Amino acid sequence: MKGRRFSPDEASLLQEILLHRRDVRGNRFHSDPIPEHSLQMILEAASCAPSVGFSQPWEFVVVTSAQRREAIRACFDRENSKAVELFEGAKAAQYQRLKLDGIVESPLNIAVFYRPHNEPVLGQTSMDEVGRYSVVCAIQNMWLMARSLNIGMGWVSILDPEQVKRILGVPSDRELVGYLCLGYVDEFYSQPELERLQWARRKNLKSVVFRETHNHFDHT
Template identity: 60%
Template sequence: MEGKYFDEATVSVLQEIILHRRDVRGNRFLPTPLEDAVIDQLLMAALNAPSVGFSQPWEFVLIRDQAVKQQVRNSFHEENAKALPQFSEEKQPEYIRLKLEGIMEAPLNIAVFYKPSDKPVLGQTAMPEAGLYSVVCAVQNMWLMARALNIGVGWVSILDAEKVKRILHAPSDNKLVAYLCVGYTNGFYTQPELEILQWEKRKMKEAVVFKEGYY
């Protein structure tokens, strides 16, 4: 059966969405609740991500309760304090100034889990980590849909995954892949914030693309 083909205008819109996707910090979120229909659009995008062996190994926990979010934020503060000494003395003052999460400010948090299969998965027998990569694809789909809807997403990775699992009563074999802060925002940066702050420089294509091997 013939699949759908897209025109140049659609390609241009997708390119714009990709180029303008941003990680949104807590100081940019608005308290406006997300409508159920909008959340369904985000989840639809995630559920239609590619997955190895059509395994669809993802599960999503929607979190609005402030008490639950505060428990997760406590884990962030603990891990953030551990992270600071790992950076150079020059970087530490900059690190302290960064607003690295929006757990309480975002009206919705989404915890994204990988649920391993209890049977062999086609395409995952040699590279079992491909299941995790499938879940990351779902996160990216959700993020791009959010940007198309002018909704901010922030990925919080400075967390103790096992503590978050306990807070959310996740099954023991599930693995936390992403903890997302989601909500309307007062605006998007024209460039990634860490690029603007010169925390890191953008890598050019010539530095990361090789032909026929690492030659």
Template identity: 60%
Template structure:
């Protein structure tokens, strides 16, 4: 039984890491590689995430081949063109100026997959998506560990997950949850880019908390 307690300094350090985590884009990655021990620390952090029924349903594929990255980038370009058409006016102009991925620039590309269990999973029988939520928890662990190691990480969500799974020859029972770009950066911004550009404003805690339902 662990009796480890954390100090107020520990708590403040975690808060600082949470506050300074950033979604890093392709215009910010530096070219030098991430040392293998550092990348292993980030992946080990993923495996410490909570998972429904202790199923640990995550798998990771490092995408190093430039030809494979180019195919993933093509999927991004197609999805990005479609997404851009959904925004008009000032938002459309701002969207067109954003650099939303770092597939070619980032030293490390990681595809994170969900692998469904063959049999029933404790805690997942009524909420099947809890398995995929577990993989998202692993991604968050990676993001925080990466930031603690002064490594930037970006989540590329503007792509076709089925196409990426096909490019990487994933088995039929695997589902892409996240495509991540990692590398050292030129800078970590004081605020998230989309907040700084006023794409959205941060919501106050009081506006998202309710008691005994939505009343």
């Protein structure tokens, strides 16, 4: 059979990377710079992601400037103070103790944008959102490549997208999909941090997989 074939050992290695991928927060990052060749590997992994109609609708802004990262952090702080009010009781108290970003602690940030097309895109004519999903696929590729290089990555979503665009001088038609913090870390937890802190529990696979129809009798 033509085309690259992978061995069971290679499949197991990929599974290991998937199982040990983590969303890294600021209290774990080192300030050591990421080598340029490692950054290129991460960005090239993003460019290999599947995209609807091979549209490749992603753009990346690499941010190392301390001044810009401080401005982004200020944006985070404003939005985070609003978010606290959405939780009550013990959850609100726990939320305030969580470290939810690594914007200034990590040596490098990458803002990932969706660039819409001005003409019809094959496969996107019925579901416009699949263009944005393509960008999310690129982010997942970045996460896995970073983890394989023992580089931590955290996704910060508590941000005002329009403020981020102004700080980074991004054209108005672009849409912020992800703001990522990358750097070497002191530890990769054996479990996701929010699971360790009992903020949420991992769902049982059987509870979310259905056969043929979305019916509780059809669970695998």
